[in-house]
Amino acid sequence: MPALVLLGAQWGDEGKGKATDLLGGSVDYVVRYQGGNNAGHTVVVGDQKYALHLLPSGILSPGCTPVIGNGVVVDPSVLLSELSGLNARGVDTSKLLISGNAHIITPYNVTVDKVTERFLGKRKIGTTGRGIGPTYADKINRVGIRVQDLYDHSILTQKVEAALDVKNQMLTKLYNRRAIAVDQVVEELLEYADKLRPYVADTVLVLNQALEENKVVLFEGGQGTLLDIDHGTYPFVTSSNPTAGGACTGAGVGPTKISRVIGILKAYTTRVGSGPFPTELFDADGDALRRIGGERGVTTGRDRRCGWFDAVIARYATRVNGLTDFFLTKLDVLTGWDEIPVCVAYEIDGRRVEELPYSQTDFHHAKPVYEYLPGWNEDITKAKSFSDLPKNAQGYVKALEEMSGAPISAIGVGPGRDETIEINSFL
Template identity: 95%
Template sequence: MPALVLLGAQWGDEGKGKATDLLGGSVDYVVRYQGGNNAGHTVVVGDQKYALHLLPSGILSPGCTPVIGNGVVVDPSVLLSELSGLNERGVDTSKLLISGNAHIITPYNVTVDKVTERFLGKRKIGTTGRGIGPTYADKINRVGIRVQDLYDESILTQKVEAALDAKNQMLTKLYNRRAIAVEQVVGELLGYADKLAPYVADTVLVLNEALEQDKVVLFEGGQGTLLDIDHGTYPFVTSSNPTAGGACTGAGVGPTKISRVIGILKAYTTRVGAGPFPTELFDEDGEALRRIGGERGVTTGRDRRCGWFDAVIARYATRVNGLTDFFLTKLDVLTGWEQIPVCVAYEIDGKRVEELPYSQSDFHHAKPVYEMLPGWSEDISKAKSFSDLPKNAQAYVKALEEMSGAPISAIGVGPGRDETIEINSFL
């Protein structure tokens, strides 16, 4: 059963959109299985650049059916705006499917996200303020609104009332904000029902039937492994499971149907938002990586924090996801450095540690132990095969592969769709 999971092996922003798009022509379904419009993918097709925030990258591949799974939280206004923007650019979006079990980001979820993050002050998590966390909290607290609720006004009203009973108490008494009217929220949500109706489906049934028919299904995670709610750098994480296990729960397929798990690695490391980052650079090298790599969040617009490649977190990602392959992106950004540091271990309280510490305190105090690898100055953007790369670039890739614990099967040497070296086929 050709089911593949494609996910970020660092803190997100590794270039998952490029990897998904590379496979798109050979894939029948591309499924987003978690997250919301706090994750963004940039896909470059020819001279056209597309910024996708909620839609699966496969929406740009003709013949591919893009699916928003039950594990995703959906902001209807953002989704409809994104669809409209693609339609205006001539992209066919009619094949999109949305799970009726996916949860809706309501206006009060966005309000709660913004006021609570502001209230935290210096202790803030660094959320995007788009209501993602509060929506997942409502889901767990069983007061969430699902896409299917838009088609039963009575149920929708009851659920909004139940959610606002507690939230209005918090908003008015704790944060000194105005109460939110039930009727206003219900009216706004009902306004999306007809526009979303053509896309709503039983996606669990659709995907399992597709796999039984030997269709190729690609499950696409947002964010990255180190932002996973269970396996990331808690509490500086997202509110869902971008790791491989999240594909099963977030799309409704069993783990025995997953045949390959592909981790996306950037040739260096970046992070958006607060939280520990052992290899972060605050010097000219960090600024150069940011400038050359165009390191600005697709969804947030925030500059990404930049650092050298961290083999410790790459090994961790291999372990917790059961990775079978890596796709190494942005190797071209490292062109021009005489030597390139790679973090091979941490120093914690004077001791060398080669695996990710389970203790939050230890990770906060981890100092990178670097190994220096020789760099290269040649332009690699036109390379079509591994042998086309300069010897030092080849050695860098091989060293990262050995340190990370899974084969590197593809290498990105530029932002374009065709600027990829494919070493081993993913299919």
């Protein structure tokens, strides 16, 4: 079955948009299977830069059908704004499909997210404040609003009433906020119904039929492996499963239909938000990585925390996702360093640890153990093949491949669509 999963192998922001866009012209469907508009992809096409937050990157590829799966949480206002922005730039968005089972981010979910994060103070998680976590909580608590509910006024009203029975108690008595009116929420949500109707479909059926017809389907994860609710650096994680298993539940496609799992690795490491980060830099090198790499969140606008490459995390991502390939991005950012540190293990209480510790306490106290690889000064942005890279850049890639446990099949040497070295085809 020609089904591929493409996901972040670190804390997100690895350049999944570039990788998805590279494959977009060769696949029939690109599917977002989890997360919401807390994710962000930057795709550069020619001299045009596109910032996508909720839409699958494949929407920029003519002939490709973009799909928002049932595992995604959808803010209708953000989605419609993003569609409008692309249409104004001449991008055809008419082929978009949205699962009727995807959950809606309501105004009260956003309110709860913001007031809860403020209430936590120093213990805050570092959420984007866009209502993602509370919407997933409603889903699990079985009081969530789904896209299909927009087309049944009675069901929608009953569900909003049920959700606000509890939330208004919390908002008024705990957070000293005003109660939210049921009618106001229902009215606002119903305004989106007709605008979304042309896109709503039984995406589980569509995708499975496509695979039966030997169509190529690419499943695109948001965030990254270390932000997975089960397998990430809990509690500093997202509220869904960006790992490969999430593609099955978030799109309704069985695991036996997935043929390849591609992990996106940045040539160094970044993360946004709170939580442990063993290789984080607080010096001039960290500032240089941030400046040269343009490390600012697409969705949040926050500066990303920067550090050297962490092979322990890469090996962990290979294991929990069953990765078959890596796409290494932003290799060009490392040009100019005489030597480049790579974290090969951790030191925890005097012990050398080569695998990611399962204990949150141990990970918080992990100190990086570095090996130093020779750097390069040559411009690599024009490289078209692996042999075009300087010898030290080749050596860096080979070392990362050996440490990470899966072959590096493509290398990003610049932000542009054509600034990629393809070593092995993903299809």
